[in-house]
Amino acid sequence: MTGVIMDYQKNIEKIPQVLRCAVTLGKFDGLHRGHQKLIQRVLEKKEQGLSAVVFAFDQSNRMILSHEERRAKLETMGVDLFLECPLNERLRHMLPEVFVKEILVDRLHVGFLAVGQDFRFGYERKGNAQLLQKMGQQYDFQVEVIPDETDGKRKISSTYVREQLNEGKVEKVAELLGEYFSTTGEVLHGRGLGHRKLMPTTNLVPPKEKLMPPNGVYITKSRFGDQQFHGITNVGYKPTVGAEEFLGVETYLFHCDQNLYGQKSVVSFLKFLRPERRFDSLEKLKAQLMADIEKAQNYFEETSKNVDC
Structure with a gap:
């Protein structure tokens, strides 16, 4: 600062x-x-x-x-x-x-x-x-x-960044920006379905003028003041639970049981995992989320090893 x-x-x-x-x-x-x-x-x-x-x-x-x-x-x-x-x-x-x-x-x-x-x-x-x-x-x-x-041979421009972001290539976007692409917002109360039947998540709504990557699941880091948590984030309209009123950013934080409602969050996008899709049941959705979490945890473990080396 x-x-x-x-x-x-x-x-x-x-x-x-x-x-x-x-x-x-x-x-x-x-x-x-x-x-x-x-x-x-x-x-x-x-x-x-x-x-x-x-x-x-x-x-x-x-x-x-x-x-x-x-x-x-x-x-x-x-x-x-x-x-x-x-x-x-x-x-x-x-x-x-x-x-x-x-x-x-x-x-x-x-x-x-x-x-x-x-x-x-x-x-x-x-x-x-x-x-x-x-x-x-x-x-x-x-x-x-x-x-x-x-x-390489291409000029770094806002047009280039937008192209990569629209394709979900958040790793390339990070190279062009010199930092991870992120979105900022206040943690809001969702419908509570995740807490009751799936797993605890934080929800925020990006500013209306904010360009976001394609709907889907990403490996992310979330910062709350001085605290930072690894996690996975879904960008989209939550088609499985029928909440299609607005674009949301919903994050499952690893190893976090705090009440974060009302706090300001900065969600940084590290890697694209998969497109958003509709599931036939909450059980199938939860099974997919567990697979997503495993991939993300492996990613963070490998990243940590590379840094240590």
Whole structure:
């Protein structure tokens, strides 16, 4: 933890006046390794007395990180100001030169700007790194174009992360993000069927804007404050018990008999086990869950051995 209390703003009309700052611009969906590379360059400029600013052009589609998760991670990284501005009609039609002058120069007093190689902005996406470098000379700010972070020959991008997540390849997603894909939420009361007839589970509902992997069973780790438990998690609508009202994240925690209702949980996805399916009876479902648990426990044992080696 950095101890930085991050300022947060969604309205470009209310962007606070900053004395001098280092800025990075982009969509920042997922904060993958490429994004982290950009943000790190901005954070390094704090040593020169510049405020670290992340300006995200926010869109309405499903996000790899929820708004709350993204804000929390940026604050942990040490960002001073996070501007989460919806990509509305005004921004879409703003000439790139106007954006630079009115937002970056007049409001943020930019001293350093970091962007990716293919960054585009402004009306008809006419703004690019070359324009920024030209205007940097005009308005006295430095522009650094950061080389792409790659996975083999492919650029690491939010599109790439989404593709892998939509296919349930959470291990590859972890490589691209630099950490496990996770979802955060408060542990809610379910229908109680698991406790009565199957096995105790925790239930949470992902934020509506959160992009989730395919429905199915995953090996997971769940964190509650300073506590962490291994387990298996079902993502889906619980078709066997007929609870199809909303998408849920239901986790069986190994070696845990605590009452966790109301606590905040972070569920990290380590490995895909199987697709969600319908069972003819609760007995068959329970038999499958016991097989899933055995596979997960073997996974954790093997992982532990590899770490010890």
